Amino acid sequence: MNEYKTLEQKRKFYDGKEWKRIREVVKERDNYECQECKRNGSVSIDTNEYSERAKRKKIQLVVHHIKELEHHPVLALDIDNLETVCVACHNKEHGRAFELNVNKWQGDERW
Ligand SMILES: [Zn+2]
Numbered sequence: 001m002n003e004y005k006t007l008e009q010k011r012k013f014y015d016g017k018e019w020k021r022i023r024e025v026v027k028e029r030d031n032y033e034c035q036e037c038k039r040n041g042s043v044s045i046d047t048n049e050y051s052e053r054a055k056r057k058k059i060q061l062v063v064h065h066i067k068e069l070e071h072h073p074v075l076a077l078d079i080d081n082l083e084t085v086c087v088a089c090h091n092k093e094h095g096r097a098f099e100l101n102v103n104k105w106q107g108d109e110r111w
């Protein structure tokens with residue numbers, strides 16, 4: 001079984017073909033919309049990263065592991081464990097730990 005505990009292991013994973021493929025599948029499933037913004041009510045933002053509006057707004061989407069990769073390696077490529085969120089919500093989901101360690105996060109799911 002694969003493990004994703006070290007930065008090196010994660011780097012390899014996020015750089016891999018499988019991740020890049022599934023990431024696109026998840027974004028498409030979620031209509032290129034931030035699922036968290038959606039849950040939080042009526043805020044309807046255009047997060048289609050290919051639309052002109054989104055480009056102008058520079059919205060960045062991240063495919064997020066609901067159950068963390070590090071602790072649930074089996075679910076690494078499980079589409080039910082993945083969701084599309086915007087960078088702002090992604091920061092919130094990961095809470096303070098990530099705010100304190102922005103650099104670590106930037107090298108992670110953002111790819
Ligand atoms: Zn959001």
Ligand SMILES: [Zn+2]
Nearest residue numbers: 064065090109
């Ligand atoms: Zn995440």
